Amino acid sequence: MMTLKSLERKLQKADAKQAKLYLFCNFVSLLLITAYSAMMFSPTVLLVLPEGGDSRKQMIAIFVLALFGCVVFTIYASGLFFRKKAKQLGTLMALGASGRKLLPGLLGEVFALSAISSLLGIVAGFPFVWILWNSFKLITDSNQMALTLDFKCLYLSAVFFVIVVGFSCLNAYRYLKRTNIMEVMHEEHRNEPVREMGRWCGPVGIGLVLGGAVLGYMGPVVCHRVLNYYAPAWLNILYAPVFVGLYMIMLHTVVNGWRSRKKHPYKNLIARSMMKFQGKQTVNNLLVSTVLIAGSAFGIFYLPMMSVDRIMEIKSRPYDYYYHYRADQEIPGEEEISALAAQYGLAIADFRQVPYLSLGMDGISEVEDGNSFHYERMPLKSEGRFLSQDSYERITGEKISVQKGDYMAISNTDETGLYYLEDTATVLTNMVTFQSLPTNFGGYAHYDFLMDSLGYYVLNNEDYETIAAGLSKEWMGQTAVFNIDGQDSYEFSQDFFYTLVSSFGPECEQPSYYDRVKKYYDNQMGEVYWGDTTRMTKISYSEPNTSDFRMYWKYMPKSRILDKTEFNRTFAVFLMMFLFIAIICSLAAVIIEYTRCMTIVLNNRYVFEDLKRLGASPGFIRKEIKGQAGPVFKIPALVGMTAMYLLYALLMFGNDGKITTNEIGGLAVCLLVLLGIGGVYYLVYRYAVKNMCRQIFE
Amino acid sequence: MLYVKNLHKSYQSGNKSYNVLKGINLSVADQEFVAVMGPSGSGKSTLLNCISCYIPFEQGTITLGEQELRGLDENSLAKIRNEKLGFVFQDFMLLDGLTMRENILVPRIIWGEADKQAEKLADQLLALFDIEHIASKYPADVSGGERQRTAVARSLINQPLLILADEPTGNLDSKSSRAVIESFENARNKLGASIFMVTHDSFAASFCDRVILLKDGTVYDTLEAEPGHKEERRGAFQDRLLGAIREMSNMEDSL
């Protein structure tokens, strides 16, 4: 005896294939979301990506992208599932089953499918992160990389879980509420044509993407520079044309195609019309994949852009070692270092040491008033380290002439870090005697090695003597450089670093942006210096191996071999984070594209069957299939990657108004990486085509 | 049995509305086999879908048995579709995951459950339509004609007042078509079923007692078959049908 229940069970069994796709999509979405939020909430990662920093913001931005992708992905999967289910529902309804009768069974099925797949996805998310993370660890062994997880990330997964399950159940309900049974029955073959637009829409789309990128990028800059207003977050809306433009490009691709068809009006006619008739889905799919691929390119670019810059900088250093210290500290000099080096069988060469003065500088500063700001001259704005003309020449071996009454700032050759340097000072102040010396900005001297976030300046010898009078040791310092005669050793460099750290007193346990002059001024004005509040990142001698310490300690030495060897480690977490992001986004994009191809086969089976009946050769059908699968893979990859590449170039240009040699190198590496990824996409494309053909010919 | 009075139906497309049915009047008597013919696009399917209440209509009344269909809620409509109507579709609409026998039982399962008695009836129908040998096969594994005969059997399982069929032979070759039409005849002659069939195939229509010609959303003509020897009568009726259709399309040309 058969009842409705046993009937439904039978039908569910028959639909297993369709259900599998649905299960898989939900599973992958939840897995990706969980894996990503696990990363985002992981204390290990949060420790490395400073709060409020750009990397943290980028991580969140890409998470939003991935979230968006996954939401669309699951909605899409459930839509697909119901489209298939619709024939069944429609038939049962046509034969007199009321929605009320079908609801419990359908709801039960949908709930079970979505809940189980989502839960499995969430559970699988953790091993997935763990495996990914640890395979990176193999490559870039670093001691701060043991992954710890904070299970707060489950909140995000839970929200997503509710969305997925809720949406599926809602969809089920919506289908049964429909009264036009014919529509439900033929839902599977329903076409969703897109609105046609002229051939202008593609080029206009490209224009909008480029325009939007420039507008979105320049908007805040203009706001800041011209209107003296802090760009509010909503100004990002200026990027909106990018998305409109993307949509138009996709639309153009689907509806018109890029090649002129004047010569071959019937070329790919079938493939194109199939695309067109399922246009809405196609365009949505292309758009989501494009955004995800752009996200992954963004993540991947971070690696070469960051490492090329750093590697080139390390390579171009004129000295193996550099350190500086306050004159009131007991720091190893040439003799001690020679002795230390001797323990490692090394000899030092070219040791040079010169004194510097720490002086107060005035300057023009942005003063906040709420959301906007104005410029104001501060009498004691910042601390700067001043070398005499002679000292500069001794260290650099280069001639320099500074006019009396002038000061010069030491910048790198590309002048990319000018924001660390003060070019508006008119008075230098001796912070002990409070004698002052009128001065003028005399331009930049170029010496990459002495460029850092504290800033070095050069004074005329005479001025140097004048302002130095009466200065205490606390406000004086020494800068030293040396080479290793022959091959350097990593053990020595480590020993040197730890010895140096342990020689400094607690008064030097400060990050580089802790400014003693600014502090003096603020206290003078009766205010608390922000560096003395909890807002300032704390660094500690007890953690000399954290990336915070190495990046931000005020007296961090430079060592070619140390920096090179530890480069991987210190930045591993950064790099891994972005690589991880890239992998997740690419994976999501590829899965969406692959699923799309499978859907095309499912939906257009009858078209292919008809073609076969009309005598189409397997070769012809394969070509049609390629015509379908090609754009699904090619367009998002092309558009997403190009857009991100241009955006990165724009960013590289924007950060300092020029594209430096290092940046060109970085961009070149990015291009190679893109080609590599393109190759991977191509393989997936081939695989998809193979599978599609198998489905049609079997 | 079935009375359709002054039925109007239009489709909305964009912001235009197309009148498809413009006041249809017709009836089907008990145990009558009636066909509706007409050129493609004349509104045959639309008429059938309105009678099945698959799609809403604007104006007119449809009465089935004693029951007026308009204004019924979805649940009562479902009950009527299940108990009082049987359906045969052009594309069969069998459920892929079920065997032929199970497919036949579906309306009964929807009604309540398929008990021994229902299974017995299903087996009788399988025998009547000569498809016993495929009873435990799946739709994908049998021919179109066999599928459609299964669908006819399905439409009879709840012993409905009326069977509605939309182009039941539309997807079939002539041999299968004949088998399907004969199964309709059998259903009428042996089970006393009433059948209302839409077709554009004059051969299929020539088996009917009466044929209604539809044109531009109105009833153009009604032809009745004379009583007589079955095969002779059918041939003559088909000739008359073809003549009437020719006349109908000539009218169009001369306009």
Ligand SMILES: Nc1ncnc2c1ncn2[C@@H]1O[C@H](COP(=O)(O)OP(=O)(O)O)[C@@H](O)[C@H]1O
């Ligand atoms: N869902 C629909 N929406 C809009 N127009 C429709 C729809 N279904 C049918 N039509 C139109 O109504 C007319 C009659 O269709 P139909 O009843 O299917 O004709 P037939 O079955 O006689 O070939 C046709 O012109 C058709 O284009």
Ligand SMILES: [Mg+2]
């Ligand atoms: Mg029709």
